[in-house]
Amino acid sequence: MLDVLIIGGGPIGIACGLKAQKAGLSFLIIEKGCLTNSIYNYPVTTTFFSTSERLEIENIPFTTLHAKPNRAEALEYYRRITLANALPVKLFEEVTEVKQMQTGYSVTTTKDKYDVKNVIIATGFYDVCVNLDIPGEELPKVKHYFTDPHYYAMQKVVVVGASNSAIDVALETFRKGAEVTLVVRGPEIGPRVKYWVRPDVINRIEEGTIKAYFNSALKAVRADEVDIETPEGPVTIQNDFVLAMTGYQPNFSQLKKWGLKMDNDLLIPTYNPETMETHLPGLYLAGVVCGGLNTHLWFIENSRFHAEMIVNDIVAKK
Incomplete structure (x- = not known):
């Protein structure tokens, strides 16, 4: 049984994987598209708001030609991190069910089924348009x-x-x-x-x-x-x-199907802001998915720290 299964292979999912690896946890990252699928689907001319150092994860330097990196540079950075650290990632595999069990969770995908102790949802919000x-x-x-x-x-x-x-x-x-x-x-x-x-x-x-x-x-x-x-x-x-260009939102129907609670008009999932754990024990949220309809609340630069909060809580419990 894996210690952690991370749903989402974007920058925050990768950050969670790096922290889990550093903590000696067994883990797997599942991504329904290509690696950093959301960034891949950005316009080819995209330049990030943030400077490169604010997009760095695990203090790995993000070297760019200009202060604010573009799409191609971001794809290169996160891909190199994933490969250099041999993170276990399964791509083009979509999670269809997260079911709570007595000793963790059973996670079903379009290709396989996994028994895990903890689940981190880092699915972002770019896949469902308004x-x-x-x-x-x-x-x-x-x-x-x-x-x-x-x-x-x-x-x-x-x-x-x-x-x-x-x-x-x-x-x-x-x-x-x-x-x-x-x-x-x-x-x-x-x-x-x-x-x-x-x-x-x-x-x-x-x-x-x-x-x-x-x-x-x-x-x-x-x-x-x-x-x-x-x-x-x-x-x-x-x-x-x-x-x-009317915006995007998390996949709320999927989150509800997996058992998450959303208690207000902005459909912000309920979670402990100190640990990022939801009301379901061992099920965590990371990244922009935490903001519900308020998609301007979380970015890579201020949610990359979720990884450390989550892994520290998992290790403490273990």
Whole structure:
């Protein structure tokens, strides 16, 4: 029986694995996609908010060309750590059931079954998008994930949202030759937008190279046009693609299925903030999954410390 099974092969799952290894625990990391699957699915042009040293785990230096690393550098860093430390990781294997037993947990995946004493859930929040729930959202032209701006060159693009991801998408597609329209639910660009990016998008809007509808909502999508509800009334515009940067959330149905409790409107799971243990003995949370719908609460830089808290508690009990 393993001491620990870690669900999620992202930076926090890897950090938990390093701590478990250092403590002499037997453990396994299970990841439903590729290693650091969420980072892999970031846009290819992504640059992190944080500086490289704030993304480091287990004091392993993260050397980059610039102060703030990009997607490729992050993938390289976490992959090298995993390989250099021979962390036991099973990729493209999804956990389907976590069942509490008398002496731990039985964890079933799409490929195998494991009996373990402790489970750490480090699944993040990037795999479930927040839907618009409007007619036409199922059309292939509607994207909730963004990869490369070149794909949208010379196309009429509607970007929904006003936070960092939406503003980055709007600016990047605009600079690759797309005709960009922003649809913003609030009265202005989001307050959390990076301070060096905010003036850029505001200037593009003021000069008219990016069209923006504030206090507005996308109401319907069709093959070659969309409907927008604005303060001046409904507007229909020609459109080739909709990039709905409306955010992501943890897989709440999965967490509930595994027995976790969520007691408030933000669906924040209940756990002990000193040990990260949930109400289920031996079942822990790590990383951004702890924040529920408040996905701005936890990041790599402030949740990497969860690994030490969890492993220390497991060792103390052992």
